Amino acid sequence: MVQTVQKHTVIGQRVPDVDGLAKVTGQAQYAADVKLPGLLHARLLRSPYAHAKIKRIDGSRALQLPGVKAIVTGADFPQASRTAQVPMGEVEIGMYYMSKLMMARDKALFHGHPVAAVAAITPELAEQALDLIEVDYEPLPVVLDPLEAMKPEAPLLHEDVFTQGLAGRSERPSNLALHMQLDRGDIEAGFKTADAIVEHTFASQVINPGYIEPDADTAMVYPDGKIDIWPNTRGIFFHRNQVAVLLEIDPGRIRVNPTELGGAFGGKMYALLSPICVRLSEKTGRPVRITLDRDEVLRATPPGTQAVISIKIGARKDGRITAMQGHMVYDAGALPGSAVSAGVLSGFAPYKAPNMKIEGFDVVTNKPRVGSVRAPGAPVSCFATECVIDEVAEAIGMDPLEFRLKNAVETGDPQPNNISFTKIGLKELIGHALKHPAWTTPLPEGKNRGRGVAVGFWRGGANTSSCHITVTGDGTVHLTVGTVDMTPARTGFAQICADTLQLPLEKVRVKMGDTDTVAHSDNTGGSRTTYTMGTAIYLASHELIQQMKQRASQRLGVAPEHIEYSNGVFHVSDIQDKSISFKEIALLSVRGGSTLLARGTNPALKAAPAFCLHIVDVEVDPETGKVTILKYTACEDVGRAINPTMVEGQMQGAAVQASGWALTEEMMFDQQGVLRNPTLLDYRMPTALDVPMIATEIVEVPAEDGPFGARGVGEVGVVPVAAAISNAIYRAAGVRLRTLPMNPERVLAAIKAKEAAKKESKR
């Protein structure tokens, strides 16, 4: 674990965003701000069918339109092989399906699937040209529901997708791409010893990451074959390597330049637009940009996975869980690769259970291919599990928090995949919540009110981050990082650098490098960025101090080991007045052999598991079914808060976003697979009016690895929200909501059904 003995001067401080001013004044450069001479604008022609054979594409009439410069179709791109992969940290990401997703070849697999692209001197002309492209489609039957899609008689999406099952690969092609299973102990025996068993099935809908900045990508191919790309991406290196594989060219030809991100929330990970821009630039010799409009973002960029999950949990009267069983069907959309494995690993993670069985299914349907949305797969798995946990506690007459505390995992306990937890603080977290006023104080007076609680878990990621540091003659430190910034990571970076160098924050400037000038870093995502880059920065800062000690020893005429550094001054041990300042050495670093450049990269780190616990008070309107959040309290073990304000921002933002998934957000497809609500008016994300101020409780149980014990805080906060609200609704209205979103229609229907049942029982 990376630690330091010095007193922290900047870490733990609530400093404002270092990049705030540039952003609020409009100076920050986003992907669509990139200015290039002779820029062409491209638009995508998208399939009007959710499932159709493409028999012919003819762009000749479109090409005759003055101002139209080039057209590409699937035929202009190689099909990545099944073995074509792109490394990300320890794993390899397959590109076979990505190259089908980027642009349809023989088949359109979802409504909005790109089939061609046009580059023209204006976006309007490109749009016009799309209407002139002739495509002959042969519509095919559509399947949208993952359970339907699993049936043998269902329309088959792919001839080349087979079920990877427990007993190897299936004989015939199937819409079921993966069947996985985790086992522990003897599940049947476990249920036999249970005094109470609860089993229910839960469902969620497709959701959208909901970032505000639409996707924009620009590429320029130079005559010597070098390529510059300015994409919307969370990872410049992963992006570069994807483009290289998707176009079958050397990554060394490509430079990816980072831009600011106007939100991603798991999106903006796959290089689906850049290869098209590159090909169009190759054909025209001019830079080409694709900017999606809101309709396209909602219809055709990777959304969050939909799932149908059955959970069965048994416990003894003494509160011990004896068995947990899950059956989790995840809808991948048009191509395999849902977040099913994350779902399988998350739901049961918080609990010690001697016997476990979790089955996971990855199914394809004629909907947009899903992507990784904030804590991909975990919220719905947690929703199902934590609702059943709540019912089991009720069934054995135990306080829901006490029940969770009794079964809570501790450091060293096995995760569902039987890998042991590194240092975790779940028990501390629940203990904290048990004493917290948000839990101990009674609900404020009022009818139809209830309080719910749920626990959330996210494994977190690690992978690789790199940076390097240079110094200006005035002692200003320039930190260049290889990760793309998603606010507010940059501020934490500056704090870790300034703190380690014992300098004031304003002496540190953070900048994103491009893929040519900085060492490899993996994506910003998986709550891994501050966790790993923080370590890299810490190491680079210490290397800088070592380099400067060398210079200091030359100037002060003593061996480096006798030089000490503190607060901007290098001095000879025990001789305070024999010293030279950080700034003086920086000023001297222009002399031959004395220049300063320090680098840092994190060693292989164990992921830091993160837990949170949310407590929510709601009021349910029995007339309309509307759920109002009265009070929300998010408790989280963040390991170490580098900047409490930023950490709280992540906790609050997560609670707000997931409350939308819980109550209002839903991508509504008609029977033909056409999205009916492709606007932010109809796709209802929460606004400031929908949520109260979110109270936050930071608990700090230092992680085993990572800078100063920090854990990733970007994702776990979305995980327990739906469950906590569902459990609160039950206590407010006596109904268990098991389908997301829990919108007024569903809540009202549940209330009506309950009343009807009551009448029934009265007869």
Place this chain on the structure above:
Amino acid sequence: MVQTVQKHTVIGQRVPDVDGLAKVTGQAQYAADVKLPGLLHARLLRSPYAHAKIKRIDGSRALQLPGVKAIVTGADFPQASRTAQVPMGEVEIGMYYMSKLMMARDKALFHGHPVAAVAAITPELAEQALDLIEVDYEPLPVVLDPLEAMKPEAPLLHEDVFTQGLAGRSERPSNLALHMQLDRGDIEAGFKTADAIVEHTFASQVINPGYIEPDADTAMVYPDGKIDIWPNTRGIFFHRNQVAVLLEIDPGRIRVNPTELGGAFGGKMYALLSPICVRLSEKTGRPVRITLDRDEVLRATPPGTQAVISIKIGARKDGRITAMQGHMVYDAGALPGSAVSAGVLSGFAPYKAPNMKIEGFDVVTNKPRVGSVRAPGAPVSCFATECVIDEVAEAIGMDPLEFRLKNAVETGDPQPNNISFTKIGLKELIGHALKHPAWTTPLPEGKNRGRGVAVGFWRGGANTSSCHITVTGDGTVHLTVGTVDMTPARTGFAQICADTLQLPLEKVRVKMGDTDTVAHSDNTGGSRTTYTMGTAIYLASHELIQQMKQRASQRLGVAPEHIEYSNGVFHVSDIQDKSISFKEIALLSVRGGSTLLARGTNPALKAAPAFCLHIVDVEVDPETGKVTILKYTACEDVGRAINPTMVEGQMQGAAVQASGWALTEEMMFDQQGVLRNPTLLDYRMPTALDVPMIATEIVEVPAEDGPFGARGVGEVGVVPVAAAISNAIYRAAGVRLRTLPMNPERVLAAIKAKEAAKKESKR
């Protein structure tokens, strides 16, 4: 000395420019190509007087012109103090005079001296606005001739310039800023022992560096105070630090971004436009660009120094030089700081002389402040010396090359400043020339033809260069350098990197970094770039191999010291088949702790002295005085030719440029100090029609320091050209030309004077 045992695979090869294609296809980005939203265009108001008090500047009417956004005058800038300096390598460059040169305050010191600047939405509007700025001038008497300016009764330019003399600072202010002197032995005694003494006075005119790309600078000040600059500069770090001093701000606020240079030849060194752009951007909140037109470039950017030099040399009949004396007056233009010291150190450097006395004078006149033009100060000092050497040889009846060989300096001999030469190859060079057909074969048949020879010397610079290297998964090497590229340095860099890494050239990509992302490097200039950066690249490449050996040792399971590297493969010593490739390690370098970033910076290096010897055959037209170069042969000790084609290009380009200084180039000022020939039609640089193909002879006597023995080749080639041509003219037409340029008028006048003298003597 940096050396390597491996066989060279890329070094010494005649590979084409790695950046050639980008440049010929117009993709290379020059300063005026920088595209920024909301760009404002600034124009400079320049003094119509060469010498005048500025009593009042009123921009109010100009500001009322719609589209005009801001105006600045001298009052908007701090006056840098006398102690304000900017480090360059081992020396400090004073900014006191630069801040006066950038924009006139109380006084305009030359015709074209900037007095105000206007920023507007178009260049045309800015130009219009200049006419609306009211300036009250009080014209003052003008002095243009350096000898006149030295007289006590001459108009005084500065109240604050005193003579720094041998006996300290003068009582009263003076136009003579510096009087320096070098002494060796007993000069009078030396002349007493001479059998022949020749003494003459020589003069040159002001010349222009003659770069084709006019100066352009763009700056943007962001709301948070950070500043981006895209200048025309030969040194991004020196530029950044100049701007910081001239505006009295922290350099850490400023990022300087490199652009391609369309020639500099010593120009584009001082940050005279950027501070004005920065101030105007501060006032407007928008990016501001200044682009000079050709007229401004010729009138007001720093030209090459004019000098009046008297040389007296004595020798014995046996060919030994007994004494050398020089009196060198250099015209600095409007502010002190001519190249006098370089002149003083150059002229006599090739010769062993027991007794030496050289006096140098730095004088101000009402002409544009001079800058450093290719080998600043040396060509004119060499012109005077080498012409007198030629006459002395004649006087004692000795072959001019044998005479030079007899007195040529060798390794360890003292330079004029009595610092010993490191390893040099002058004797080898002269020996080579003595046997060369260009010298041994008789002149081709024809009248009025003659052959001349001269030796040139340039000390060369060292200072600091830094770079770093990253690697892409396909094994492509990305080299980021801190120096600005002046073709073809980049190609040599790629060769040194590829050669050291034992990779094919195409696997190396070279890129200029900005001041935030790469370690400090000094200016490109002083023939130092390949010399020092080559060393930095060599060291960085070796560090990369070491880093990769570490990774290889982990993969191959043996200690790093047992890993050997050759031709892209790391293998276990003596076990060729137990190996891992460069590319494989690159691919693995995305794993935690394994990323690759290698840095290099040169240690303090001794400058590598460079000598060249030129042989020229000319024909003189007695009717017109026109001199035609029949044949030109440039011999040079380059130490080691990294890329012979590029080296020959430098040698040929230098000969062509200096033949213009010798024969046609001259900035013509009228009595009021107004330039009369501010166009490239009237300022006559040589064209392809004016020069024959230049033959080149590369001699390689490895330098003591520097990569693979290479010496700087950028400058020395201009030094002996005028002298060689003058000596050739003498043998063709019997007249000694001692004033540059040796244009038809002067040559014809000399011929007529000689004929008149002949007639006279006949009477």
